[in-house]
Amino acid sequence: MKSSASLTRSKRITTFLTYAALVLGSVIMIFPFVWMILTSSKTIPESLAIPPTIFPKELILDNFRDAMASLPFLNLYWNTALMILFRVLCAIVFSSMAGYAFAKLNFKGKNLLFGIVLVQMSLPSQIFIIPQYQMVAHMGLANTIFALVFPGIVSAFGVFFLRQTYMGIPNEIGEAAYLDGCNQWQTFTKVMFPLTGTSVAALTIFTAVFAYSDLMWPLVVNSDLKMMTLSSGLATLRGQFTTNFPVLMAGSLLAMLPMVILYLIFQRQFIEGIASTGGK
Amino acid sequence: MNKGAKLSAAAKREQNWAYIMVAPTIIGLIVLNLWPFVQTLYTSFCEHLGFGHYKFVGLQNYIDVFQRPEFWRATWNTIYFCILTVPLGLFLSLLVAMLLNAKIKGKGAFRTIFFLPMVCAPAAVTMVWRWIFNGEYGILNQAMGTHVGWITDPNVVMIACAVVAIWSNIGYDAVLLLAGLQNISKSYYEAASIDGANKVTQFFHITLPMVSPTLFVVMIMRLMASVKVYDLIYMMVEDTNPAVTSVQSLMYLFYRESFVAGSRGSGSAIVIWTVLLIGAVTIIQFVGQKKWVNYDV
Numbered sequence: 001m002k003s004s005a006s007l008t009r010s011k012r013i014t015t016f017l018t019y020a021a022l023v024l025g026s027v028i029m030i031f032p033f034v035w036m037i038l039t040s041s042k043t044i045p046e047s048l049a050i051p052p053t054i055f056p057k058e059l060i061l062d063n064f065r066d067a068m069a070s071l072p073f074l075n076l077y078w079n080t081a082l083m084i085l086f087r088v089l090c091a092i093v094f095s096s097m098a099g100y101a102f103a104k105l106n107f108k109g110k111n112l113l114f115g116i117v118l119v120q121m122s123l124p125s126q127i128f129i130i131p132q133y134q135m136v137a138h139m140g141l142a143n144t145i146f147a148l149v150f151p152g153i154v155s156a157f158g159v160f161f162l163r164q165t166y167m168g169i170p171n172e173i174g175e176a177a178y179l180d181g182c183n184q185w186q187t188f189t190k191v192m193f194p195l196t197g198t199s200v201a202a203l204t205i206f207t208a209v210f211a212y213s214d215l216m217w218p219l220v221v222n223s224d225l226k227m228m229t230l231s232s233g234l235a236t237l238r239g240q241f242t243t244n245f246p247v248l249m250a251g252s253l254l255a256m257l258p259m260v261i262l263y264l265i266f267q268r269q270f271i272e273g274i275a276s277t278g279g280k
Numbered sequence: 281m282n283k284g285a286k287l288s289a290a291a292k293r294e295q296n297w298a299y300i301m302v303a304p305t306i307i308g309l310i311v312l313n314l315w316p317f318v319q320t321l322y323t324s325f326c327e328h329l330g331f332g333h334y335k336f337v338g339l340q341n342y343i344d345v346f347q348r349p350e351f352w353r354a355t356w357n358t359i360y361f362c363i364l365t366v367p368l369g370l371f372l373s374l375l376v377a378m379l380l381n382a383k384i385k386g387k388g389a390f391r392t393i394f395f396l397p398m399v400c401a402p403a404a405v406t407m408v409w410r411w412i413f414n415g416e417y418g419i420l421n422q423a424m425g426t427h428v429g430w431i432t433d434p435n436v437v438m439i440a441c442a443v444v445a446i447w448s449n450i451g452y453d454a455v456l457l458l459a460g461l462q463n464i465s466k467s468y469y470e471a472a473s474i475d476g477a478n479k480v481t482q483f484f485h486i487t488l489p490m491v492s493p494t495l496f497v498v499m500i501m502r503l504m505a506s507v508k509v510y511d512l513i514y515m516m517v518e519d520t521n522p523a524v525t526s527v528q529s530l531m532y533l534f535y536r537e538s539f540v541a542g543s544r545g546s547g548s549a550i551v552i553w554t555v556l557l558i559g560a561v562t563i564i565q566f567v568g569q570k571k572w573v574n575y576d577v
Contacts, residue, residue: 018382025376026393029447033396035419036408048417098305106291107298113306120313124508124558126531127551130323130544131316154308184297213401215511216531220539231403235515238407245411252404263399267392270399275455 040064040249047246067251070240071233072226077258080229082145084208087152091207092200095155099162100188104174120156126216133220143224151217158203161277165199166192202273209274212259230255324548341549351550353525354533357438361529362506364442370499372446373453378487380454381461394451402448406515409444431517434526441516441527448512453498460494461487489574496573500565507558510535530554
């Protein structure tokens with residue numbers, strides 16, 4: 001038997017090692033962001049100095065001005081925000097309706113139609129890109145907000161995810177509403193949909209983060225600089241300033257800032273929401 | 281009740297509502313996904329003559345693509361990327377998850393820090409990694425006193441990409457694994473301690489078997505995402521960089537082929553090939569899981 005003194009001692013060492021490992025890990029996770037911020041305020045010669053300087057001599061905002069001069073950031077924010085807004089709205093409205101029907105209603109062909117949802121989920125999105133691009137181009141709608149939203153009009157994942165949520169709600173609740181004289185639509189909108197708040201929030205965050213990160217589709221469909229998203233705009237900035245890292249860092253910071261601020265405010269909802277969607 | 285007879289009026293109404301409610305999704309899926317899937321499959325057997333006109337050429341695209349060293353290199357790069365990132369990434373994620381599962385203060389803050397890359401667009405975070413890895417002025421070479429061309433040397437560029445990929449995904453995977461760890465009842469560990477089992481034995485006999493179903497799900501998800509990798513590599517290594525052939529993944533090649541070179545036929549063949557690869561990887565995983573995933577408890 002170990003003595004209680006040595007037990008607390010070994011426990012203390014374990015706790016210390018746990019903290020040490022977590023702090024070390026956190027430093028590695030945070031360092032790129034810190035380096036980005038520090039570099040964004042340096043002049044070019046300062047950034048290229050050997051040996052490197054850690055802190056900029058003075059805080060200068062010139063790099064942010066240069067980044068904003070070479071990329072229409074206000075347009076990029078606006079385009080990205082609208083793309084996210086419409087994709088989220090479509091995902092919530094259409095996926096809730098379909099998710100409810102698949103979970104709670106009986107109809108012919110249900111399994112076949114749900115099969116289409118599953119097939120879409122299991123295929124990589126790139127397999128749809130060439131035809132989707134041709135459709136948008138045919139309609140003459142390349143370089144529009146509509147083009148950015150287009151592949152996200154329906155969310156097979158959203159249907160799958162919300163169907164599970166509705167399956168978790170007891171049937172008695174719907175039946176009670178039905179006996180009170182609600183028709184199927186009213187039961188859905190007035191009774192069932194309001195019960196799915198947590199899942200809808202999770203789907204919102206998931207859809208927003210993935211739309212914001214998406215790179216290939218916006219690059220393909222909107223080549224006009226004014227109609228790009230933050231992600232595809234940054235890819236262009238990379239080509240313009242191959243060695244001017246302070247400006248590239250400033251541009252990246254500008255692109256990251258809105259989402260990071262939202263994340264810091266709603267940490268728990270972000271982490272638990274994205275985790276509850278179980279990855280896709 | 282009289283089955284097989286006509287539906288009652290109420291059931292009929294229910295069915296009509298159901299059709300109305302699934303209609304936007306189903307129409308959307310057919311137009312946006314099902315039909316494009318068929319088109320991509322068909323296009324892979326066609327030559328693109330420009331302006332949306334196609335000529336059927338049978339297996340020619342596949343034959344052409346299979347004869348290009350660039351294509352096999354991209355296939356290998358994709359597999360190599362998975363080998364470099366998935367096992368090490370999962371190991372580190374599990375480690376972080378176990379650390380976060382310990383009885384410590386400030387768990388929330390650590391979790392927030394590890395999860396942060398998830399909400400940053402890959403286009404933005406890879407920019408700073410390019411700067412850190414820069415061969416001449418990058419802080420990494422400066423700190424280590426080396427002169428490695430992390431982004432320009434064909435032999436190491438994939439390692440740089442793998443580091444960024446692991447760094448980006450570790451927090452997300454750790455949060456998923458943490459949920460699995462929290463489901464393990466404390467009583468198992470208490471019983472093991474009384475029996476005198478040390479931490480290492482506890483890890484291999486309790487933690488690992490109990491978390492294996494979650495680990496399997498995370499692994500499948502991470503593998504599928506890694507086979508489709510594009511944005512991170514595209515942002516790290518632009519297509520004018522001479523090192524691009526040593527690092528470009530299948531989806532990167534697909535993008536260049538379809539939208540830079542404009543050969544949609546061979547682009548489609550590449551994407552179909554990638555789907556087959558994903559299918560093969562998934563089947564192998566589901567067969568292999570019987571050996572190590574524990575569903576008993």
